[in-house]
Amino acid sequence: MSGLFNWLLFAVTFLLAGLLLGTVLHKRRKGGEGAGPSTSGSISGSVEIEDALKAAYTLQVSRGAWNIEELAEFMNLPVDLIRDMTAALAAAGWSEKSGQGGMQLT
Numbered sequence: 001m002s003g004l005f006n007w008l009l010f011a012v013t014f015l016l017a018g019l020l021l022g023t024v025l026h027k028r029r030k031g032g033e034g035a036g037p038s039t040s041g042s043i044s045g046s047v048e049i050e051d052a053l054k055a056a057y058t059l060q061v062s063r064g065a066w067n068i069e070e071l072a073e074f075m076n077l078p079v080d081l082i083r084d085m086t087a088a089l090a091a092a093g094w095s096e097k098s099g100q101g102g103m104q105l106t
Contacts, residue, residue, distance in 0.1 A: 065102035
């Protein structure tokens with residue numbers, strides 16, 4: 001009887017571990033559907049801000065001060081989204097307005 005109980009306990013444990021793993025993987029996949037830059041005009045995470053920071057650095061090295069429209073064209077994203085990203089960069093202290101409506105990294 002003890003052997004049967006051990007096998008039953010093993011089977012239930014294995015089943016529960018499989019359900020837990022399946023749930024975790026499902027939630028992870030479901031959360032990953034919205035990956036990539038958001039085009040709705042809202043910032044969904046720091047990945048987009050990091051990409052904007054890299055692009056702004058590239059623009060600043062090649063051209064000096066840059067503006068929102070140039071960054072939007074460079075990143076091939078809507079101006080409204082870039083405006084939100086640059087606001088987030090400025091709030092974090094990574095960028096600031098420069099003369100004649102441009103921006104620069106700090």
